[in-house]
Amino acid sequence: MNTIPIIIDEKKLEVDPGKTILEVCRENEIEILTMCHLKGVLDIGACRLCLVEIEGINKLLSACTTKVAANMIIRTNTDRIKKYQRITTELFFAERNHVCAVCVANGKCELQDLGYKVGLDHIRYPHLFPQCEVDTSHPWYVMDHNRCIMCTRCVRVCNEVEGAHNWDVMNRGHQVRVISDFNSPWGESVTCTSCGKCLHACPTGAIWPKAIVQGQLQKNPGMINELVEKRKMKL
Template sequence: MNTIDIKINERSLKVLPGITILQACRDNGIDILTMCHLKGLSDVGACRLCLVEIEGINKLLSACTTRVASNMVIRTDTEKIKRYQRITTELFFAERNHVCSVCVANGNCELQELGYKVGMDHIRYPFLFPECKVDTSHQYFVMDHNRCIMCTRCVRACSEVEGAFNWDVKNRGFQVRVISDFDTPWGESITCTSCGKCLQACPTGALWSKDVVQGQLEKHPEMITELVEKRKLLLT
C-alpha cells in the first residue's frame, strides 16, 4: 500500500495519503482536542479546537479538515496552540448562557470536560448574555439554545445519518442559531422523525429528552459512529 512520510511532534510516521491530520493523529495515539468532530460524520472545522501548526504555513489550520501531504511537519502541542485552545474554550462559555449547575448535562458534558482539559478556571472575556429561546414544542425532546455551541453535530447527524434534514443553521456571527425546518417550532416539524440521533450527537445540554432532570443526562455520541460503521458493513 502506498504511504507517505509525515512528522508529527518530532515523530516520523508513515500514513495513508488522503487522510486528515486528525485521523493521522488519532491512528497514532496522538491526543488532539475536538468538539465538532464526531467519527462517522463529515468534518466542518467549526470549533477550531484541533488547530495545528504546520511548518511553512504561517497560520494555524484545523486538523480535521486539512489532509496530510508528503513530508508535512506538524506540531500539535506548542504553547501557542494550548493558548488558542484555552481562548476558544473561554469564548464558548462567554458566548451563551452556560450555567452548569442548572443544566441537564452537568457532569456529563463535553464542554465541561473540555474546560477541565485546557485548565480553564475562569473566563477572561465579558459574558454576552444573549436572549436564547428554549424550544419545548416537540413531544419528546427539548432544544435549549442557551447551551448550544454551534458545533452542528446535530445538523450533520440529521442530514447524513438519518436523512431527515430537519436541522439547519440561520444567521451569522453571534446571532447564529440552529433551526428546525424553516425556523418553525420543532414540534411542528414535518421532517423530524423523532429518531433522537441529534440528542446523542449533541456534546452539551442543548438537546435532551424530556424524561431527564438536572444532571441526569447521559449521552452516547459513539452510537452515531457505530451506526455509520455498521451501515458500511451492510454495503460491502
C-alpha cells in the first residue's frame, strides 16, 4: 500500500492513508487524551478532548474522526489545545455530580485519571448539581446518571458489539441522558441481555456491578476490541 507523508509535532511520518489522526498518534506513541474513544466501536468525536491543530485549518478538529491526508502538518500539544483540554475536563466535572472520594470507581476511573493528567486542581465553572436518578432496577448492575459524562461508549458497545441496542440517548444539552429502551427502568428492559459489556466500556463509575464496593471494581475496556477482532477471525 502507498504511504503518505505527514508531520505531527515536528515529527515526519510516513503513514497509511485512511487512518485517523488518533490511530496514527497511538501507533507512534504520541499522547492524545480521549474519553469517548473506545477501540472496537465507531468513533463519534463527542468528548472534544482529542482536538488537534492542523496547519491551514482555523478550527480545531477531533483526531478520532479526522483522517490523515498527504502533507498534513498536525500539532497535538500546543498551549491552545492544552487550554481547551483543561476547559473540557472542568466542564465534565461541573456538569453532573462527581465525588471521587465516595465513588465506586475511585482509583479505577478514566475521568479521574484525566483530571490528574490535565492538572485539575480546581473547577472555575459553577457546578450544575443536577438531580440525577440512580437506576438500581437491574438485578446485577447499577446505572448512576450522576457519574455519566455522555461519552456514549455504552450505547455504541451495546449496539455495535452486543447487537442489543438497549442503550440510547434522549434530550439535548444539559438534559441529555442515556436511556434504557424507551426510557424505562433498566431492570424492565426487553432488549438488555445482561452481558455486562456496557459496564466494561464505561470510563467512570456510572455503570457498576451491585456486588462490589469501592476498591473492588475491575473494568476491562480492552476486552471489547478483543471480542471484535476475534469475531473478524471467526474464532
